[in-house]
Amino acid sequence: xxxxxxxxxxxxxxxxxxxxxxxxxxxxxxxxxxxxxxxxxxxxxxxxxxxxxxxxxxxxxxxxxxxxxxxxxxxxxxxxxxxxxxxxxxxxxxxxxxxxxxxxxxxxxxxxxxxxxxxxxxxxxxxxxxxxxxxxxxxxxxxxxxxxxxxxxxxxxxxxxxxxxxxxxxxxxxxxxxxxxxxxxxxxxxxxxxxxxxxxxxxxxxxxxxxxxxxxxxxxxxxxxxxxxxxxxxxxxxxxxxxxxxxxxxxxxxxxxxxxxxxxxxxxxxxxxxxxxxxxxxxxxxxxxxxxxxxxxxxxxxxxxxxxxxxxxxxxxxxxxxxxxxxxxxxxxxxxxxxxxxxxxxxxxxxxxxxxxxxxxxxxxxxxxxxxxxxxxxxxxxxxxxxxxxxxxxxxxxxxxxxxxxxxxxxxxxxxxxxxxxxxxxxxxxxxxxxxxxxxxxxxxxxxxxxxxxxxxxxxxxxxxxxxxxxxx
Amino acid sequence: xxxxxxxxxxxxxxxxxxxxxxxxxxxxxxxxxxxxxxxxxxxxxxxxxxxxxxxxxxxxxxxxxxxxxxxxxxxxxxxxxxxxxxxxxxxxxxxxxxxxxxxxxxxxxxxxxxxxxxxxxxxxxxxxxxxxxxxxxxxxxxxxxxxxxxxxxxxxxxxxxxxxxxxxxxxxxxxxxxxxxxxxxxxxxxxxxxxxxxxxxxxxxxxxxxx
Numbered sequence: 001x002x003x004x005x006x007x008x009x010x011x012x013x014x015x016x017x018x019x020x021x022x023x024x025x026x027x028x029x030x031x032x033x034x035x036x037x038x039x040x041x042x043x044x045x046x047x048x049x050x051x052x053x054x055x056x057x058x059x060x061x062x063x064x065x066x067x068x069x070x071x072x073x074x075x076x077x078x079x080x081x082x083x084x085x086x087x088x089x090x091x092x093x094x095x096x097x098x099x100x101x102x103x104x105x106x107x108x109x110x111x112x113x114x115x116x117x118x119x120x121x122x123x124x125x126x127x128x129x130x131x132x133x134x135x136x137x138x139x140x141x142x143x144x145x146x147x148x149x150x151x152x153x154x155x156x157x158x159x160x161x162x163x164x165x166x167x168x169x170x171x172x173x174x175x176x177x178x179x180x181x182x183x184x185x186x187x188x189x190x191x192x193x194x195x196x197x198x199x200x201x202x203x204x205x206x207x208x209x210x211x212x213x214x215x216x217x218x219x220x221x222x223x224x225x226x227x228x229x230x231x232x233x234x235x236x237x238x239x240x241x242x243x244x245x246x247x248x249x250x251x252x253x254x255x256x257x258x259x260x261x262x263x264x265x266x267x268x269x270x271x272x273x274x275x276x277x278x279x280x281x282x283x284x285x286x287x288x289x290x291x292x293x294x295x296x297x298x299x300x301x302x303x304x305x306x307x308x309x310x311x312x313x314x315x316x317x318x319x320x321x322x323x324x325x326x327x328x329x330x331x332x333x334x335x336x337x338x339x340x341x342x343x344x345x346x347x348x349x350x351x352x353x354x355x356x357x358x359x360x361x362x363x364x365x366x367x368x369x370x371x372x373x374x375x376x377x378x379x380x381x382x383x384x385x386x387x388x389x390x391x392x393x394x395x396x397x398x399x400x401x402x403x404x405x406x407x408x409x410x411x412x413x414x415x416x417x418x419x420x421x422x423x424x425x426x427x428x429x430x431x432x433x434x435x436x437x438x439x440x441x442x443x444x445x446x447x448x449x450x451x452x453x454x455x456x457x458x459x460x461x462x463x464x465x466x467x468x469x470x471x472x473x
Numbered sequence: 474x475x476x477x478x479x480x481x482x483x484x485x486x487x488x489x490x491x492x493x494x495x496x497x498x499x500x501x502x503x504x505x506x507x508x509x510x511x512x513x514x515x516x517x518x519x520x521x522x523x524x525x526x527x528x529x530x531x532x533x534x535x536x537x538x539x540x541x542x543x544x545x546x547x548x549x550x551x552x553x554x555x556x557x558x559x560x561x562x563x564x565x566x567x568x569x570x571x572x573x574x575x576x577x578x579x580x581x582x583x584x585x586x587x588x589x590x591x592x593x594x595x596x597x598x599x600x601x602x603x604x605x606x607x608x609x610x611x612x613x614x615x616x617x618x619x620x621x622x623x624x625x626x627x628x629x630x631x632x633x634x635x636x637x638x639x640x641x642x643x644x645x646x647x648x649x650x651x652x653x654x655x656x657x658x659x660x661x662x663x664x665x666x667x668x669x670x671x672x673x674x675x676x677x678x679x680x681x682x683x684x
Contacts, residue, residue: 011614012601054671089493089664101557101596129671132493132658139504139541140553140597140610145644152648162654169670171656175491176648180500180539183595197499197525199538216494216661259559259600266601304558304596334600336558350561354595360538 005266010112012104012257014266016285019245021253022229023269025113032147034154037115043160045235049123050168057127057235064239065251066231067272069105070095070186070224071303071332073320080128082211083219089131090219092124093195093210094228096137096144097179097186101304101354102334105255105267106225110137110144113229114151118174120228122160123235125172128221132173134195139179148176183358187428188222190360201362202428226255226333247273250319254333256280261294261339262287270318277301278314281337294339298444302331304351305433307420308440309408327408327417344448348441349377355434365400366431372396373434380449386456390442390449397435400425405435407443415443475516477524481509484647485524491650493658495525503536508641512543541610543640548583550628551640553594553607560597560604568604569593571618575625588629590640608633609640 005013010026025031025040037043049057062077083090094117098106109117121133135152137144152174155161163171182200184190189203192215207213214220230252234242243251250273257267258280264287270280280286281296290296301309301316307328309316316322323330338347356374361367376393379385397405401422409417424432442449477485485505489498502524506517513536515529522529536542543551554569569580576584576591583590599605602614606621613624627633638645 011599011612086667088667089659089661098598099596102559102600103596104598104600107598126670129667131664131668132656138598139539139643140607142610142643142645143612146646149644149646149648152650156650156654159654162650163656171668171670173491173650173656173658175658177497178501178504178643180504180536181541182539194500195497196494197496197527197535199535218661257601259603260562265559265603300558336562336600338562342562347558347562350556350558354557357595 010108010267012265012267013108013112014264014268014286016268018269018271018285019253020269021233021242021245022109022113022116022226022255025116026108031112032114032151034115034151034158037113041236042115042232043119045232046119046122046126046160047166049126049235050166050170054127054129057123060239061124061127061231061234064234064242065249066227066234066242067250067320068224069226069230069254069333070188071100071305071329073330076223076227079211079223080124080221082209083128083221084212087212087219088129090129090221091215092121092128092130092133093188093191093215093220093222094121094133094135094225095186095188095191095222096135096141096225097191098138098225098332099140099183099186100332100334101351102257102259102300102336103303103332104257104259105333107138107141107144108267109225109229109255110141111147114144114148115155116229116232117148117225118151118155118161120231121174122165122172123231124221124223124228126170130172130221132175134175134177134215136177136179136185136191136195139181145176145178152176182360183354184360184428184430187430190428191222192220199360201360204427246271247317247319249273249321254318256318256333256335258287258335258337260299260335260337261291261342262289262337263291264288273319274317276315276317277309277335280335281314287337290337290339292339294341297338297340297342298344298440299338300334300336300437302329303334304336304354305329305429305436306331307406307408307436308444310410310412310444312411313408324420325417327406327419329420343381344441344445345377345381345452348437349374349381351437352377352434355430359430359434363426363428363431365425366434369396369400370431370434373438377438380452383452385453387450387453388456390453393438393442397439400431400435405439405443407440410444413444413446475506475510475514476520477506477517478509481505482524485521489525491658493660496527496531498525499527499532499535500539503532503542504641504643507542508643511549511639511641512545512547546583546587547640548588548590549639550588550608550637551590551592551610553592553597553610554580555594555597555599555603555605555607557596559600563603565604568606568616568618568621572621575618575622589625609637610643611637
C-alpha cells in the first residue's frame with residue numbers, strides 16, 4: 001500500500017519545506033470557512049488592490065509574469081490586455097472544469113480554499129473592469145460545488161461580493177455555474193458555449209478569441225482556477241515577492257499531481273521553473289521513487305495530451321520552452337508515471353479511449369479518427385492486430401496531425417527529439433490528443449507493438465476459386 | 474411527476490434571473506429537473522423550455538451532449554468507476570470486473586432491485602488516489618475489491634444516507650444571493666458604458682488593442 005497524505009480533508013496533498021502560495025491553508029481542516037480565511041490573511045489582497053487604480057493592479061499582475069495554469073501557460077496579465085478598449089460589458093469566466101487525465105489540483109483548490117479563488121476573481125474583475133463573473137465548476141465535483149456555494153454566501157453577507165464591495169464603488173456578482181460532464185468544455189471557447197446553454201463545442205479562433213468575442217459575443221477573460229488562486233498573494237505581497245520564487249521565465253510555484261507507479265503519489269506545490277522531473281519523481285520530499293524498487297519506464301509530463309518522456313528526460317525542469325524543445329509540454333501539471341512492469345500498448349489504450357470518448361463530434365478528423373484509433377489500438381491490445389494496423393494508426397494520425405509529430409529523444413533507440421507543438425486539422429486539442437499517446441508509445445516502445453501484432457499476408461491478387469460457384473458436389 | 478414543483482419553479486426563476494441571457498440557465502435547470510425526478514424526462518425538459526423560452530428540442534439538443542444527464546430511469550446510486558490512465562495503471566479494470574461480478578450486472582446497467590447503476594467513467598480528478606470511483610459523484614479513493622463490497626453493503630443498508638444523496642442531487646446546498654447585495658444581471662445589449670468604478674482614461678493600457 002502506498003503512503004497516505006497527512007490531511008484527510010485534502011487527499012493526496014503533501015506539504016514540504018517549500019514556499020506555499022496557493023496551498024498555505026491546506027493544513028487547516030476548516031480552510032474553506034470565511035473565519036479561517038480572514039484569520040490567515042484572507043481578503044487582504046483585495047483590500048490592497050482596491051486601494052490602487054485598476055490599471056495599477058493590472059500592471060502588478062503583468063509584472064508578476066503569472067503564467068496561466070490551465071495548460072497553455074500564457075501570461076495572465078498579457079491575456080487580460082487583449083480585451084478591446086471601450087467595449088462593454090466584459091465578463092470573467094472561471095474555468096473549474098478540471099478533467100485532463102492525471103490532473104488533480106483545481107478540485108483541491110476549490111474544495112479546500114474556495115475563498116482564495118473568490119478573492120482572485122474579485123481582484124481580476126477589478127483590474128480589468130469586468131461586470132460579472134461566472135464560476136464554472138465541473139459537474140462531477142459536488143463537494144467543490146457545496147464549498148464554493150457556502151463560501152460565496154459568506155462572502156456576500158460579509159460585503160466582499162455584491163454591491164459596493166468594502167464600501168467602494170466596486171461591485172460584482174459571482175455566479176456559481178455547474179457543468180454536466182464533458183471534457184471538451186475545459187477548452188475555453190467550448191466553456192463559453194456551454195455557459196450560453198449550448199452543446200459544449202469549441203468555436204473557431206479567429207474570430208472567437210474570448211478576449212474580444214467571448215460570452216454573449218462580448219470581451220471575456222477565461223482563467224483557470226489555479227491561475228486566479230495566485231492573485232491574492234500577488235496583490236497582497238506584490239509582484240516582486242512573487243517573482244522572487246521560481247525562475248525569471250516561470251516565476252512562483254505551481255501545483256503538480258503525480259500519479260501512477262511512484263511510492264508516494266501526490267499533489268505537490270513545487271517551485272516553478274527550477275524543479276526537475278527527477279526531483280519530483282525521486283525526491284524524498286516528493287514521490288520518493290518508483291514503487292517496489294522498480295525501474296522507471298516512461299512518464300507523461302503534462303496531462304494525457306502530452307507526448308511521453310523517457311528516463312533520458314528526467315533532468316528537464318518545469319520550464320515550458322525546455323519541455324517543448326524536448327518534444328512535449330508541461331500542460332496542466334499532471335505527471336503520470338509508469339514502471340518497468342507496465343504494458344505500454346494497454347496503457348496507451350486507456351488514454352486513446354478517453355479522447356475517442358470525449359470527442360465532441362464537431363471536427364471530422366477527431367470524431368472519426370479518434371474512434372478509429374481506439375478500435376485499432378483495442379484490437380492490438382486484445383492480440384488480434386496486424387502490422388497493417390500499425391501503419392493504419394499512423395495514417396489516421398497523419399489526418400489529424402499532418403507532418404512531424406513531437407516526441408522525446410531516446411539514447412536507447414538512437415532517435416532525436418522532435419519539438420512541440422504539432423500541426424493540427426481540428427479546432428481544438430482533443431483530436432491531436434487522441435493520437436499523441438499512441439504515437440508516443442509506438443515511437444518509444446516499438447518492440448512492444450511488434451511483439452503484439454501478427455504479420456498480415458500481403459495481398460496482390462484477389463483470390464479466385466478454380467471451381468465455378470455451384471458446380472461440383 | 475415530471476414538471477417542476479411549485480417550489481422548484483421559484484428556485485428555477487431565481488437561477489434564470491442571475492444570467493444576462495436566460496438560455497444560460499439551461500444546464501442548471503436540467504440539473505434541477507434531474508434532481509427532482511431522478512433522471513431527465515420529456516415533461517421535465519418541456520418545462521425547462523417554457524421557463525427559458527426555447528423549444529423543447531433545444532433543451533434536449535443541449536442536454537443530450539452532457540454525460541451527467543440520464544434520460545432513462547437510473548438507480549438511486551450511480552457508481553462510476555474510472556478507467557483512465559492513472560486508475561488503469563493501478564487496477565481500475567480489475568475493479569470494474571469485480572464490480573460487474575459482485576453486482577451481477579454489466580457496466581451500463583442497473584441492478585434488478587433498481588438500487589445501483591454501474592458505469593464506466595473517465596478521469597475523476599483524483600489521480601493520485603487511484604483507483605477511484607464515484608457514488609453519485611462522491612469520491613471513493615484507493616478502492617479495493619473488499620472496500621467496494623463494503624461500500625455496496627453500506628449503500629444497501631442505508632448507512633451512507635447522510636453522506637450520499639440520491640442520484641440527481643449535486644450540491645446539497647445552493648448559492649443564495651441576498652437581494653440587497655445583488656448587483657443584478659443586465660442583458661449585454663443594455664450595457665453601454667463601463668462599470669462606475671473604472672476610470673475609462675485609466676483603462677486604456679498601451680497594448681490594450683494589441684493583436
